[in-house]
Amino acid sequence: MQNLGLDVFFKGTNFLRLLDGLWVAVRISLISVAISIILGIAVGVLMTSKSRIIKVVSKIYLEIVRIMPQMVLLFIVYFGSTRVFRWNISAEISAIIVFSFWGVAEMGDLVRGALISIPKIQYESSEALGMAASQTYLYIILPQTVRRLIPLSINLITRMIKTTSLVMMIGIVEVLKVAQQIIEANRRVSPNATFGVFAVVFLLYFLICWPISRLASYLEKRWA
Amino acid sequence: MDWNVIISYLPRYKDALLLTLRIGWQGVLFALITGILCALVIYLKIPVLRQIIGIYIEVFRNTPLLVQLFFIYFALPKIGLQLSPEACGVLGLSLLGGAYMAETIRSGLENIAVIQSESAESLGMSKSQTFRYVIFPQALSSSVPGIMANVIFLLKETSVFSTISLMDLMFTAKDLIGMYAKTIECLTMLVVFYLIMILPVSILGNILERRLRFAEFGS
Numbered sequence: 001m002q003n004l005g006l007d008v009f010f011k012g013t014n015f016l017r018l019l020d021g022l023w024v025a026v027r028i029s030l031i032s033v034a035i036s037i038i039l040g041i042a043v044g045v046l047m048t049s050k051s052r053i054i055k056v057v058s059k060i061y062l063e064i065v066r067i068m069p070q071m072v073l074l075f076i077v078y079f080g081s082t083r084v085f086r087w088n089i090s091a092e093i094s095a096i097i098v099f100s101f102w103g104v105a106e107m108g109d110l111v112r113g114a115l116i117s118i119p120k121i122q123y124e125s126s127e128a129l130g131m132a133a134s135q136t137y138l139y140i141i142l143p144q145t146v147r148r149l150i151p152l153s154i155n156l157i158t159r160m161i162k163t164t165s166l167v168m169m170i171g172i173v174e175v176l177k178v179a180q181q182i183i184e185a186n187r188r189v190s191p192n193a194t195f196g197v198f199a200v201v202f203l204l205y206f207l208i209c210w211p212i213s214r215l216a217s218y219l220e221k222r223w224a
Numbered sequence: 225m226d227w228n229v230i231i232s233y234l235p236r237y238k239d240a241l242l243l244t245l246r247i248g249w250q251g252v253l254f255a256l257i258t259g260i261l262c263a264l265v266i267y268l269k270i271p272v273l274r275q276i277i278g279i280y281i282e283v284f285r286n287t288p289l290l291v292q293l294f295f296i297y298f299a300l301p302k303i304g305l306q307l308s309p310e311a312c313g314v315l316g317l318s319l320l321g322g323a324y325m326a327e328t329i330r331s332g333l334e335n336i337a338v339i340q341s342e343s344a345e346s347l348g349m350s351k352s353q354t355f356r357y358v359i360f361p362q363a364l365s366s367s368v369p370g371i372m373a374n375v376i377f378l379l380k381e382t383s384v385f386s387t388i389s390l391m392d393l394m395f396t397a398k399d400l401i402g403m404y405a406k407t408i409e410c411l412t413m414l415v416v417f418y419l420i421m422i423l424p425v426s427i428l429g430n431i432l433e434r435r436l437r438f439a440e441f442g443s
Contacts, residue, residue, distance in 0.1 A: 067422045072411075075411060163288065165288040195300075195303060198294050
């Protein structure tokens with residue numbers, strides 16, 4: 001135990017602190033996923049529109065999200081936007097803004113893909129039955145797309161949880177930051193804590209993400 | 225926007241870009257090799273090895289690169305495995321990318337219609353011939369979009385290298401902001417340099433995707 005540096009977890013509340021840090025990461029990703037799903041559906045419906053402007057704008061939006069690393073976006077929002085607009089937002093809000101910006105694009109694209117894959121006859125039939133466009137979406141199209149979307153959005157949750165590891169860079173005390181603090185505090189008494197603590201953090205991330213991604217692939221196979 | 229500042233920062237950003245590219249292409253190359261080998265092992269159902277690779281893929285797909293890097297860079301030296309920061313970066317990127325590539329290529333292999341191997345068999349091709357000339361080229365072709373998406377993903381992930389003291393784009397931007405507080409200029413340059421790095425890959429991906437779509441028949 002001493003050699004692997006696992007002893008630090010039994011000192012004080014170290015392990016609980018680590019779990020607290022993990023909760024911060026999970027909380028940020030859950031809030032962002034919720035926002036992404038709600039706005040993403042709206043954006044996805046908008047993306048299926050035939051208007052040229054909307055097509056160009058959504059193409060640019062998707063390309064920005066595809067190309068810019070999330071870390072860059074975090075820096076732009078947390079350091080850049082606060083400087084330009086002279087407002088004051090907390091690191092956690094910045095993280096949620098960035099993750100939602102990213103999630104809305106991904107969800108929007110998924111929703112758009114799912115909507116397009118619905119056969120045209122479904123739209124035509126509901127129109128023939130005299131349903132308004134809003135009714136068609138609400139009662140016919142959305143219920144069919146939701147099934148295809150649920151596994152994909154669950155996948156998005158795991159990717160967000162993984163990406164939350166970056167938020168330590170803008171000063172949020174999440175699991176990695178707590179891990180570093182524990183290591184620093186115990187540097188003298190337990191020099192090998194670096195190994196034990198990072199191994200446990202590795203394991204914690206895996207234990208959270210793995211079941212969720214299993215669930216996603218199970219649902220994907222089952223509802224395909 | 226102060227243009228003099230931007231011009232004076234250019235050399236540092238250029239060095240950072242070169243470093244990022246150097247680690248990036250090595251990581252992508254090794255990831256591709258690892259991915260193909262792992263996918264082959266799973267496809268050919270080699271016992272024991274297959275289970276080990278299955279665990280490897282699940283572990284590395286379900287943990288963030290940052291945590292993997294911290295483990296490789298800070299934790300492994302404690303059990304006597306010391307690597308230079310750059311080697312850590314390449315290793316981390318290859319291991320993460322290998323898991324993603326393996327998954328992409330594996331699903332490409334599995335999506336080849338059964339009729340393809342049946343036809344090859346009826347033409348008198350041996351198992352290894354079938355695989356070499358029929359299955360594998362088609363699988364690679366149909367996984368090109370996935371592979372290119374992975375390449376972009378890996379290049380984006382290089383942004384976490386600053387945490388293990390590699391002077392990449394992110395590190396340079398953070399460093400310069402810390403020293404001279406020219407936040408807007410630094411962040412703009414950061415965005416531009418990432419565009420310079422990843423936009424060509426994205427465009428190349430679109431071209432490759434169109435060129436290499438020969439695996440259409442029977443699927």
